[in-house]
Amino acid sequence: MPKFVKRALLLLVVAAMLPVSLYGCTGDTEPSQSPTASAQSGELPNGNSVTVGIAQDLSNLDPQLAKTAGIREVLFNIFEGLVKASPDGSVIPAVASDYEISEDATTYTFTLREGVTFHNGEIVTIEDVVYSLERCAGSENDGKPLVSAFSNVSKIEATDDSHVVITLAEPSLEFLNALTAAIIPKDSGPTITETMIGTGPFQFVSYAPQDSLVMEKYDGYWNGEKAAKLDKVTFKIVPDVNAMVVGLKGGTLDMVVHLPNNLEGEVENDFTVHEDTMKLVQALYINNAVEPFDNELVRQAMYYAIDVDQIIDFVCGGAGVPTGTSMYPAQEKYFMPELAGNYAPNVEKAKELLAQAGYPDGFTMTITAPSNYAQHVDTAQVIIEQLKAVGITAELVQVEWESWVSDIYRGRDYQTTVCGISADDMTAREMLVRYMSDNQKNFINFADEEFDDVLTRAMAATDEEEQVTLYKRAEEILNEKAASLWIQDLCDLVVMNPALDGFTFYRTYVIDMSTISYK
Numbered sequence: 055m056p057k058f059v060k061r062a063l064l065l066l067v068v069a070a071m072l073p074v075s076l077y078g079c080t081g082d083t084e085p086s087q088s089p090t091a092s093a094q095s096g097e098l099p100n101g102n103s104v105t106v107g108i109a110q111d112l113s114n115l116d117p118q119l120a121k122t123a124g125i126r127e128v129l130f131n132i133f134e135g136l137v138k139a140s141p142d143g144s145v146i147p148a149v150a151s152d153y154e155i156s157e158d159a160t161t162y163t164f165t166l167r168e169g170v171t172f173h174n175g176e177i178v179t180i181e182d183v184v185y186s187l188e189r190c191a192g193s194e195n196d197g198k199p200l201v202s203a204f205s206n207v208s209k210i211e212a213t214d215d216s217h218v219v220i221t222l223a224e225p226s227l228e229f230l231n232a233l234t235a236a237i238i239p240k241d242s243g244p245t246i247t248e249t250m251i252g253t254g255p256f257q258f259v260s261y262a263p264q265d266s267l268v269m270e271k272y273d274g275y276w277n278g279e280k281a282a283k284l285d286k287v288t289f290k291i292v293p294d295v296n297a298m299v300v301g302l303k304g305g306t307l308d309m310v311v312h313l314p315n316n317l318e319g320e321v322e323n324d325f326t327v328h329e330d331t332m333k334l335v336q337a338l339y340i341n342n343a344v345e346p347f348d349n350e351l352v353r354q355a356m357y358y359a360i361d362v363d364q365i366i367d368f369v370c371g372g373a374g375v376p377t378g379t380s381m382y383p384a385q386e387k388y389f390m391p392e393l394a395g396n397y398a399p400n401v402e403k404a405k406e407l408l409a410q411a412g413y414p415d416g417f418t419m420t421i422t423a424p425s426n427y428a429q430h431v432d433t434a435q436v437i438i439e440q441l442k443a444v445g446i447t448a449e450l451v452q453v454e455w456e457s458w459v460s461d462i463y464r465g466r467d468y469q470t471t472v473c474g475i476s477a478d479d480m481t482a483r484e485m486l487v488r489y490m491s492d493n494q495k496n497f498i499n500f501a502d503e504e505f506d507d508v509l510t511r512a513m514a515a516t517d518e519e520e521q522v523t524l525y526k527r528a529e530e531i532l533n534e535k536a537a538s539l540w541i542q543d544l545c546d547l548v549v550m551n552p553a554l555d556g557f558t559f560y561r562t563y564v565i566d567m568s569t570i571s572y573k
Contacts, residue, residue: 103286104554104570107298107310109426110455111264111291115247117236118190118200121459123334123476123563127311128289130564131282132173132269133236133252136164136183143384143480143561145230149178149237149253159225159516162233166216170276172239173257174249180212185240187220190232194243202487202495203232203479224514227521231479255282255568266290283556283571293426293455302549309554311565313547314429315373325549330559332546333384334474335377335485336430338421338437338539341468343499346417353536355407357397359444360437364399366542369432374542379529380475380485382543384561388482388525393533394540404444416445422462422471425452429544430472437472463497474544476563482525483513489528489537500537 110124117133120126130139136150147153151167170178189195191204199205206229209221222229237253238246250258253276256269267289271282290307292298299320301307318327338360346352366374375383378393408416423434431452438448448470453461462468477484486509487493491501505528512524532538548557556569 101286102284102572103288104284104308104567105288105290105306106565106567107292107301107307108289109291109293109295109298109312111293112261112267112289113263113456113459115250115261115267116200117238117246117252118186118243121463123474126478127563127565128267129236129252130254131256131287131567132250132254132258133238134254135234135236137230137233139234139480139560139562139564141558141560141566145234145480149183150233153230153233155230159227159229160222162220162222162229163213164218164220164233166218167276168216170253171274172253173251173272173274174239175274176239178237178253179240180215180218182240183218183237184210184212185243186235186237187218189238189243190235198494201232201235201478202493203229203483204235225516226513227516227518228479228481228483228513231481234479255280256287259286264291280568282568284567287567295428302551308551309570310549311546313549314432315370315545315547318371318547321549324552326552326554328548328550328557328559329373330546331375331383331543332474332476333382333560333562334476334543335380335382336374336433336472336474336541336544337377337380338434338470338472338541339475339498340470340538341466341499342501342537343466344469346411346413347469349411350535351407351411352413353539354397355404355411355444356441356446357536357539358400358404358407359446360440360539361399362394362397362541364440365433365436368436369429370542370545373545376542377540379533379540380489380538381482381529382476382485384543385477385480385482385485387522388529390526390529393529396533397536401443408444408446413445416447418447418449420449420451420469422451422453422458422468424455424458424473426455427473430474433541434472466497466499480562486525486528486532487513489532498538500532500535502531502535502537505531505535 112125117129120129134148137145138148140146149167149170150164152165154163166180187210190201191207192199206222206224206226207220208223211219213219239251255272255275257272259268259270261267270286275281295314298310298313299317302310302321340347340353342348362376366372376394381389383389421434423430434450441448462471488495489500490496490506490509508524509528512521515521553572554570555573556571558566558569
């Protein structure tokens, strides 16, 4: 049977399995006719404010403890570190005005910017900075770092009222990126999720669990040129993607982020649509510590059994980018597109490997997916259909986001799961360290001595070329071992009321609302 016929049949089968709420029109959704009143006129129906639809609830608002990209991208607007992310993937001075890094990459010296104030109006002092950095290093968590890169910190010292020196136990060319960690008022850690006092262009107003987070422009922001243009932003939590479209058309939402691109046709005529990739790696993440997935041959067989291009065609209309390992394309120095071709679909090869592993008749398994992310649910559905060809029977288990975080990510109680992983600080280290055998983020439970050794040397390398080479070798090991079944960097759509302007994609998972304004 020709490949294109097989693909068409698979799309028909999977489409029949998917709930109408993901792909059809719901009962209260009118066909696309005319844009909302505000979209037509450009008027400001709610003053100089914007309501943004997001899929994920914001369960832990501690800026130094935020575990998920969906929380970090919102808090980016409220909190800042000594440095902060810029659209091109680099970091730029923020609470610090400048910095120096020693030649051996073990000493980082920062100069505190004059006149920076917290949202309560108080001047940021060097004591606030030291407190924040020590908290990142674990001072309030029994010595266990809240920010993983701070496990390499041996000393934090204020040398005067405007300088702080961070000394590392081992050299690191990447530690600068970890300094995007939030600077907060001294001794505020235990109450930070209540006060939410930062230094960013927006200040926190309120949070209603599973409903919304509201922030307002901070008039005292230190960088007048980059001050927020909007007076108020409400992040509205809308787990269902079709409800997002309804909200846009009905005027209750002015902007939606991460809308699945299979819904682009619903909005493209009436709204401004920006397209890029999400800056993450979507994969079938496998618990390497449980049978039969502790067998490398089984994982490799599963990789040969799935068709990544077919998944991307169905879930993203072909707009996603295959990855083949734990790195996304925006990380240009480290991205190895060739790895995506190492497991070209091969049913016979998959069956052969399963037989060698002792599973000639396949096995049964579960795939867990967070129900609020339609693209992950859709991907799991396609994988289930593809695995049938080699005798593997998979069942989809949909869970709420909070359950996914507590049971899968933290509890590691699962067989396989479809989700997306991004870098906390835009480094290759953050995308790979979660596969180190003793790392707290290793929810995959992958363990390999060669990988641990290569990655350890890469993180300590002081020569950039050598570091890149080592990181790429680490990626190759993961691919060879099929530690996960990496699929794609998902297509990312941001949809806006056409009266709005100024949206900018970053090379990391960020929603920068400070640049948004009404035309």
